[in-house]
Amino acid sequence: MATLPSYIVGNWKMNGSAADVVVLQAIADAAAAHPDIEIGICPPATLIGSFAAAAGAVRIGAQDCHARASGAHTGNLSAAMIREAGATYSIIGHSERRADQGETDADVAAKAEALHAAGMGAILCVGETLDERDSGNAIAIVTAQLSASLPASASGDWLSVAYEPVWAIGTGRVPVSEDIAAMHAALRATLIEKLGEAGNGVRILYGGSVNPGNAAEILGIADVGGALVGGASLKAETFLPIIEAAPR
Ligand SMILES: O=C[C@H](O)COP(=O)(O)O
Numbered sequence: 068m069a070t071l072p073s074y075i076v077g078n079w080k081m082n083g084s085a086a087d088v089v090v091l092q093a094i095a096d097a098a099a100a101h102p103d104i105e106i107g108i109c110p111p112a113t114l115i116g117s118f119a120a121a122a123g124a125v126r127i128g129a130q131d132c133h134a135r136a137s138g139a140h141t142g143n144l145s146a147a148m149i150r151e152a153g154a155t156y157s158i159i160g161h162s163e164r165r166a167d168q169g170e171t172d173a174d175v176a177a178k179a180e181a182l183h184a185a186g187m188g189a190i191l192c193v194g195e196t197l198d199e200r201d202s203g204n205a206i207a208i209v210t211a212q213l214s215a216s217l218p219a220s221a222s223g224d225w226l227s228v229a230y231e232p233v234w235a236i237g238t239g240r241v242p243v244s245e246d247i248a249a250m251h252a253a254l255r256a257t258l259i260e261k262l263g264e265a266g267n268g269v270r271i272l273y274g275g276s277v278n279p280g281n282a283a284e285i286l287g288i289a290d291v292g293g294a295l296v297g298g299a300s301l302k303a304e305t306f307l308p309i310i311e312a313a314p315r
Pocket residue numbers: 078161231235236237238274275276277295296297298299
């Protein structure tokens with residue numbers, strides 16, 4: 068399997084203001100000190116431009132993009148627009164958007180295609196609800212979700228996948244390591260089934276209540292290529308220890 072640097076990405080969701088560039092600057096200092104780790108921050112779209120200007124080696128991404136290049140889609144942003152603002156990739160298919168905006172797997176695949184066409188990267192999120200976990204079918208459900216959300220042009224290192232159990236997001240609950248390992252192995256098998264050898268080049272991140280206390284264990288699990296971090300990415304004092312914990 069291709070060995071890629073650990074990828075630690077902060078998703079600020081609907082948090083942050085221009086004054087929080089000081090947090091980004093502290094993260095940029097850490098990125099300069101750890102060139103062996105890839106570090107990203109996905110601020111709200113309003114901050115992409117100012118953050119990109121201060122990011123140093125930190126990769127600035129968006130939290131969503133529209134599948135279409137332009138048109139009558141009030142309130143939405145195209146891949147080219149977020150790229151022009153300074154983002155080089157976008158999160159897509161986050162469970163909060165799948166729930167709040169009703170995004171389907173087909174919508175997510177179309178967004179991935181749009182990002183790829185714009186020369187951008189994507190972090191494609193998948194994950195099961197608590198009911199789905201309790202049903203015992205989480206692996207079948209999440210691998211099917213990935214299969215249906217993968218774009219036709221998925222091969223290549225522009226794509227990452229984030230496994231985020233919905234029940235672990237913002238709750239302080241985390242799956243046991245064996246369950247994370249089993250899910251990542253199943254997602255890897257799905258990637259190889261769909262993409263062939265290129266499936267080995269797609270990093271699979273874990274997301275859901277990653278914090279300084281559990282990061283080393285989670286990032287040490289087989290085929291966990293990094294982390295997608297929500298709440299703990301909002302402050303340097305909680306995000307930097309997660310970067311420090313990443314294998315190198
Ligand atoms: O995108 C990030 C995830 O939703 C994880 O959020 P969390 O670290 O606050 O649980």
